Amino acid sequence: MTVDAQPIAKLSDLSDLGFAVVEHSELPAELLDLVDQVRGLVHAVARTQADTAVLAGAARTVAALTEQLGADPRPLGTMVHRTWPDGHTEYGTLSNIVAGPANPLAPPLELVRDGEEVRAEVTLNGLYEGPPGLVHGGWVAALLDQALGSASSMTGRPSLTANLDVNYRKPTPIGAELTVAARITGTERRKVFVSAEIRHHGVVTAEGTAVMVQVAVSRS
Numbered sequence: 001m002t003v004d005a006q007p008i009a010k011l012s013d014l015s016d017l018g019f020a021v022v023e024h025s026e027l028p029a030e031l032l033d034l035v036d037q038v039r040g041l042v043h044a045v046a047r048t049q050a051d052t053a054v055l056a057g058a059a060r061t062v063a064a065l066t067e068q069l070g071a072d073p074r075p076l077g078t079m080v081h082r083t084w085p086d087g088h089t090e091y092g093t094l095s096n097i098v099a100g101p102a103n104p105l106a107p108p109l110e111l112v113r114d115g116e117e118v119r120a121e122v123t124l125n126g127l128y129e130g131p132p133g134l135v136h137g138g139w140v141a142a143l144l145d146q147a148l149g150s151a152s153s154m155t156g157r158p159s160l161t162a163n164l165d166v167n168y169r170k171p172t173p174i175g176a177e178l179t180v181a182a183r184i185t186g187t188e189r190r191k192v193f194v195s196a197e198i199r200h201h202g203v204v205t206a207e208g209t210a211v212m213v214q215v216a217v218s219r220s
């Protein structure tokens with residue numbers, strides 16, 4: 001492992017760079033509850049066998065809610081800034097598809113630092129199904145990518161995935177607790193090398209490595 005001087009500045013205040021930023025602690029509990037309820041709704045829709053009258057009524061109700069909730073949207077690219085109990089802070093995208101706290105399509109994934117690693121426990125419901133009873137391979141890669149990106153952000157500098165390599169070792173089950181963990185394995189100039197795996201009952205179902213490249217942040 002080599003560690004060279006980094007030309008990319010550490011992330012400071014993204015609002016100074018023109019990003020819309022919301023504090024995680026200021027997200028209303030009602031929003032987080034709504035996100036969770038909509039997650040349940042989407043799962044129910046994907047599996048419903050209700051009769052046509054119920055389906056038609058539900059569609060009208062949802063259309064009315066969509067109009068109400070869509071009236072004053074936050075700008076695309078809104079960031080959420082979070083301060084963890086150990087004092088470290090991080091930015092993420094509020095509607096990130098894999099871990100955004102305001103995105104009902106994201107599984108309830110909270111990657112927390114644990115020493116030199118980031119780690120999360122997550123159970124994916126049937127919305128993430130690929131083969132019967134198994135997590136879709138694209139979502140396995142997405143979970144790994146998110147964890148790898150989160151590990152890379154421990155440098156304090158923003159980075160993007162340049163290369164992602166995934167090995168699917170065992171089927172990853174739906175409806176079962178999974179552990180996702182990632183860490184930095186090396187840095188070289190702007191490159192951050194990271195590795196991650198998903199475990200079920202301690203058995204690795206998938207593992208990934210990535211080259212993340214640190215980038216200068218600007219809002220254009």
Ligand SMILES: CCCCC/C=C\C/C=C\C/C=C\C/C=C\CCCC(=O)SCCNC(=O)CCNC(=O)[C@H](O)C(C)(C)COP(=O)(O)OP(=O)(O)OC[C@H]1O[C@@H](n2cnc3c(N)ncnc32)[C@H](O)[C@@H]1OP(=O)(O)O
Pocket residue numbers: 091092093145146147149150153158159160161162163188189190191211213214215216217218
């Ligand atoms: C730009 C806006 C950024 C905004 C970020 C703002 C805030 C961030 C805050 C919070 C985010 C926190 C967490 C996010 C968590 C998870 C997100 C999941 C991750 C993603 O979802 S992310 C989206 C998918 N991702 C992309 O959308 C990237 C598209 N792509 C590019 O934007 C460029 O391609 C880039 C930037 C990657 C490189 O471009 P570049 O011009 O900056 O760098 P350049 O080419 O000079 O390479 C420099 C060194 O990297 C080596 N290198 C380059 N490419 C390589 C490859 N493929 N494999 C191996 N090594 C590679 C070279 O060989 C050289 O190495 P060497 O130093 O040895 O010469």
